Amino acid sequence: MTADPVVTGIGVVTEAALDPGCERRKGWFDHRAELGRGYKYLPRASQYLLAATARALADTGARLAGVPEHHRAITVGTNNGVSELQGEFDRTVIEGDSTLLSPATVPYFSVNLVGSRVAMEHSLKGFSLGVHSPRVAGLEAVQHGVRALRAGRARWLLTGAAESPLDRSEPGAGDGEDGAVALVVEEAGEVAARGGRVHGRVRVHSFLLPPPVAGSPGGRERAERLLATAFTALGVGGRRPQVWLVGGDDAVTGTVGAALGEGAIEVPAGAGCLGPAVRVAELLREAFTEQLVIGVAAQGNVSVAHVVPTPR
Amino acid sequence: MTEVVITGLGALCHLGAGVDSFWKGLLDPAPPVATQAPDPLAHVPISNFYFLPEGALPPWPTAVDGLAVGDATRAALSVTREAVADAGLGTLDVGRTSVLLGTSIADAYVIERWRAGEGVPADDSWTPVFSTASVVAGHLGARGAASTLSNACSGSGYSMAVGADMIRAGEADTVVAGGFETYSRVAHAAFNQVGALDTASCRPFDATRGGTVLGEGAGAVVLERAESARARGARVYATLTGTGWSCEAYHATGLDPDGTEIVRAMREALREADTAPDDVDFVVPHATGTRLNDLVETRALYEVFGERTRRLPLYSLKALIGHTGGASGGLATVAAALFLHHGHLAPNLPVATPDPDCPVHVPVSGGTPAGRTAMVNSYAFGGNNMSLLLRGEPR
Numbered sequence: 001m002t003a004d005p006v007v008t009g010i011g012v013v014t015e016a017a018l019d020p021g022c023e024r025r026k027g028w029f030d031h032r033a034e035l036g037r038g039y040k041y042l043p044r045a046s047q048y049l050l051a052a053t054a055r056a057l058a059d060t061g062a063r064l065a066g067v068p069e070h071h072r073a074i075t076v077g078t079n080n081g082v083s084e085l086q087g088e089f090d091r092t093v094i095e096g097d098s099t100l101l102s103p104a105t106v107p108y109f110s111v112n113l114v115g116s117r118v119a120m121e122h123s124l125k126g127f128s129l130g131v132h133s134p135r136v137a138g139l140e141a142v143q144h145g146v147r148a149l150r151a152g153r154a155r156w157l158l159t160g161a162a163e164s165p166l167d168r169s170e171p172g173a174g175d176g177e178d179g180a181v182a183l184v185v186e187e188a189g190e191v192a193a194r195g196g197r198v199h200g201r202v203r204v205h206s207f208l209l210p211p212p213v214a215g216s217p218g219g220r221e222r223a224e225r226l227l228a229t230a231f232t233a234l235g236v237g238g239r240r241p242q243v244w245l246v247g248g249d250d251a252v253t254g255t256v257g258a259a260l261g262e263g264a265i266e267v268p269a270g271a272g273c274l275g276p277a278v279r280v281a282e283l284l285r286e287a288f289t290e291q292l293v294i295g296v297a298a299q300g301n302v303s304v305a306h307v308v309p310t311p312r
Numbered sequence: 313m314t315e316v317v318i319t320g321l322g323a324l325c326h327l328g329a330g331v332d333s334f335w336k337g338l339l340d341p342a343p344p345v346a347t348q349a350p351d352p353l354a355h356v357p358i359s360n361f362y363f364l365p366e367g368a369l370p371p372w373p374t375a376v377d378g379l380a381v382g383d384a385t386r387a388a389l390s391v392t393r394e395a396v397a398d399a400g401l402g403t404l405d406v407g408r409t410s411v412l413l414g415t416s417i418a419d420a421y422v423i424e425r426w427r428a429g430e431g432v433p434a435d436d437s438w439t440p441v442f443s444t445a446s447v448v449a450g451h452l453g454a455r456g457a458a459s460t461l462s463n464a465c466s467g468s469g470y471s472m473a474v475g476a477d478m479i480r481a482g483e484a485d486t487v488v489a490g491g492f493e494t495y496s497r498v499a500h501a502a503f504n505q506v507g508a509l510d511t512a513s514c515r516p517f518d519a520t521r522g523g524t525v526l527g528e529g530a531g532a533v534v535l536e537r538a539e540s541a542r543a544r545g546a547r548v549y550a551t552l553t554g555t556g557w558s559c560e561a562y563h564a565t566g567l568d569p570d571g572t573e574i575v576r577a578m579r580e581a582l583r584e585a586d587t588a589p590d591d592v593d594f595v596v597p598h599a600t601g602t603r604l605n606d607l608v609e610t611r612a613l614y615e616v617f618g619e620r621t622r623r624l625p626l627y628s629l630k631a632l633i634g635h636t637g638g639a640s641g642g643l644a645t646v647a648a649a650l651f652l653h654h655g656h657l658a659p660n661l662p663v664a665t666p667d668p669d670c671p672v673h674v675p676v677s678g679g680t681p682a683g684r685t686a687m688v689n690s691y692a693f694g695g696n697n698m699s700l701l702l703r704g705e706p707r
Contacts, residue, residue: 070558070576079440086420086498090427097355098501107564107693109502110416111442112462116694119561125573127557128696129470130462132418132442140459144474151477153557169427172438205483206457207407210450211377226455229407233483271438298437299379299446301458 002149002187005157007199008062009184010281011055013048014274017179041104044164045081046117048180053118053158056182062196064122064156073126073154075145076115077137077161077273080176082108087167114162126154135247135269135297136206137161138181138277139305143204146185157185161277177272181281199284200309205230210300214255223259226302231292234306241289241306246276247296256296269295276305283307313584316476318702319546320399320534321646322391322490325633326362326527329369330394334643335650338658339678341632343513346525353428354497356504358511361495362527362634376447380433382422383494385444387530388413391642392448392488399534400546401486403453410456410484411449412475413532414467414491415638416693417499418442418460424497444492456484465598465635467491468531468642469690469698473555475535485540490532490645493637500526506565508602514635516599516606516628517674519667524600527634531642533649549649550686550702554585560695567604567691571612574697578616578687581699589617592701593683594625594657596644597672598691600635605691610670623673625680627651631661641690645700648686652704656682 019028031039034051042050057064064072085108092100107113112130119128127148131141138161145159160183165176183202191198207226213219231237243264247253257264269275276295283291284307293305323330326344327337346360369386376385392411396404419441426432433439442460449458457478463470468491475487503509503526510523533549541548556577562568582589597609613621629644630636636643651657657680684707688700 069561073559079442086423087427089498089501090424093355093497093501094353094428097357098504099357101501101505103505106502106505109498110462110464110693112416112464112467112692112694112696113564116559116561116564116696119559119695120563123561125559125561125576128463128559128561128694129474130694132440132460132462133445133458134440134443137442140457143457144459147477147481147483148474148557150481153477166438167423170423170439171426171433171436174436175438206459208411208446208449208455208458210446212450226407271440297440297443297446299377299440299443300450301446303457 002155004188005146005149005185006188006191006201007183007284008186008191008196009056009060010199010284011052011059011182012281013052014179041102042117043082043085043108045078045162046114049114049118049162050121052180052182056184060184062194067156069123069125071126071155072124074115074119074124074158075129075131075141077131077141078111078114078163079132079134079137079272080166081114081162081164082111083167083170084164087169133301134299135273136295136301136303137273139204139295139303140206142202143206155187159183159185161274163272163274166271172271175271177270177274179274181277198310200307202280202305202307203234204303204305205233206303208300209252209302211251214252219255220258223255227259230304236306241292243292243294244279245294246279248298250298252298252300253296256302280305280307284309288312314480315538316479316535316552317538317541318533318549318552318649319536319541320395321649322394322532323643323646324368324387324391325529325636325643327633328365329390338647341659341661343661344632349495349500351497354500356501358504358509360525362525364528379443380422380439381447382419384419384492385447387494388444388448388492389451391490391530391532392452395488395532395534396452406453406455408456408485409454410478410487411445411454411458412461412471412487412489413445414461414463414471415493416462416464417496418444420496420498463696464692464694465637465640466690466692466696466698467638469700472533472700473557473698476552476555479535479537485537487535488532489535490642491638492530493639494528510601514601514630516601516631517667517670517672518663519665521601521603523602524635527636529633529636529639529643531639531646533645548705549653550704552700553703554581554701556580556699558697562695565693567608569608571608574612574691575615577697577699581701585701587685587701591685592687593685594627595687596627596629596648598689599628599630601630606670610672622671625657626672626674627657628660628674644688648688648702651682652686652702655707656680
């Protein structure tokens with residue numbers, strides 16, 4: 001049973017993190033340099049997540065070997081992590097046939113493999129869960145993972161999000177996200193016992209504000225009630241931390257924004273679930289006080305992440 | 313621990329639409345007849361598939377709030393609506409009801425049709441294909457979390473296990489959970505290329521088995537806090553007493569031949585349910601008809617249940633409806649709940665040539681007593697395992 005899950009490791013693999021000046025001529029991510037040999041045929045989202053995981057593990061300053069394999073788990077959100085791969089597969093089947101598909105890559109048609117590949121790499125045998133709700137999957141991955149830790153289904157959790165660009169055949173392809181975030185979550189007591197560093201705590205509450213409801217005359221009031229319930233569930237109560245609203249140009253985001261009122265910082269989201277997860281990771285590293293990250297999808301999904309950084 | 317009960321069921325598969333069709337099909341099993349995928353662009357060596365019967369799924373909606381949806385989401389809508397109605401939940405406690413659905417590929421075929429030039433939208437808006445739980449929750453009026461999971465062929469199992477944990481954690485009072493899967497060119501091609509398909513039929517535990525046959529389907533349950541379900545006088549099919557989670561962390565598609573992690577999943581479910589192996593009355597195994605899966609699962613059953621495995625009744629659902637991917641655990645749970653509710657198992661399709669390496673009991677006669685305790689196993693690409701333990705109501 002993990003009564004008090006805390007974040008002890010953070011890994012962010014995005015262009016902004018790895019190549020902020022856009023100076024790398026061969027692209028911002030070099031799988032060979034990051035991962036070594038043997039990873040060439042993995043989908044990019046998987047490569048990113050492996051690299052982010054390596055960074056998060058190093059960031060904990062602890063050895064994973066100390067955690068029994070069946071107590072290690074992974075929950076990862078992705079929306080488009082195998083979109084390109086599925087597009088390539090489909091064109092191969094349409095123009096040729098299925099026997100031309102790469103045997104090494106073909107299992108990755110199944111989107112849960114993005115996280116499962118990390119499980120294989122680090123013997124995460126407790127459980128592996130793929131989460132894919134639009135935009136909020138990365139935050140929901142934290143929610144489902146932390147709950148499972150508290151239920152005693154594992155003691156050590158790798159959670160986060162991974163995306164790679166949408167296949168060129170999909171609408172919105174130009175807006176796809178690219179990168180991964182990995183967070184290591186452990187029991188506070190165990191971390192304290194080894195003298196480890198705690199970045200902070202993250203708790204997530206999710207709800208649905210359907211687009212027709214958001215767009216209705218009572219939509220704002222409904223959003224206010226759902227947000228109030230979320231804040232209560234997260235223990236925010238009457239406090240009003242800084243809010244980061246990560247969403248798109250849609251009715252649901254607009255209504256949630258209106259319900260939050262002034263003060264919320266709006267962060268434009270791309271196509272994927274990476275944006276909210278990146279913001280959580282950044283706040284864990286940089287913020288001094290509690291914050292709220294709210295991911296919103298046009299389809300109505302809303303996840304509220306309460307981020308409480310360790311006092312610096 | 314908070315008791316979680318199953319109060320509503322929904323089913324859709326090769327046998328037809330609705331739990332009544334499903335139950336009738338189970339009671340009078342006929343060897344399924346695969347058809348060829350009606351997809352001229354699917355250049356695959358094995359195109360057998362168990363499709364939904366004509367008319368089982370309405371062709372609408374094709375879009376929900378501007379989001380294009382396909383058969384996968386329509387299938388999920390069909391079974392979740394049925395499950396909620398079956399539970400007698402006229403109105404959902406909107407903020408306390410969540411929807412969790414598992415799938416392998418969701419509405420990927422919407423994109424595949426566009427890719428083939430069919431009905432390409434003029435709009436360049438992102439179309440996230442894993443939006444099914446959001447659409448379903450919107451239709452049902454649920455306002456809790458609406459989470460679409462994958463975990464491939466154990467997706468339903470995980471959705472029910474996570475849903476039960478949400479209720480126990482106080483995040484929801486009611487969770488509509490399950491899984492769904494419909495035809496996808498990419499998925500069918502991938503199963504072809506990994507060599508997981510049989511050219512004839514799905515024949516779990518048969519010495520001549522050569523793989524599985526994919527099928528379309530969806531299965532859903534309504535999970536409720538037992539206290540509130542009983543207070544409203546709901547019919548309880550079964551209590552979800554234990555869930556066993558594990559990950560192989562071994563291979564992208566294959567089970568660890570040792571079966572260590574599927575044994576652990578079964579034992580975790582038993583431990584959580586405070587149930588001894590000898591108290592399990594029947595098992596709905598994963599049993600895909602692939603050579604390795606059936607062999608490893610058989611050995612794992614012996615590891616958990618010992619020599620009693622020889623006479624422990626199994627219900628081999630995939631022989632009848634094929635492998636419905638993310639829906640398979642949901643439909644298996646619906647079957648197990650029906651067996652517990654009616655007090656007896658349905659007859660299995662006969663295993664024509666029993667594999668001597670899989671000495672399991674697959675009863676073909678009707679009327680095998682269901683007892684009170686069932687186990688449902690689900691395994692998946694990526695090594696994601698889930699065992700569920702169900703306890704029926706006292707008779």
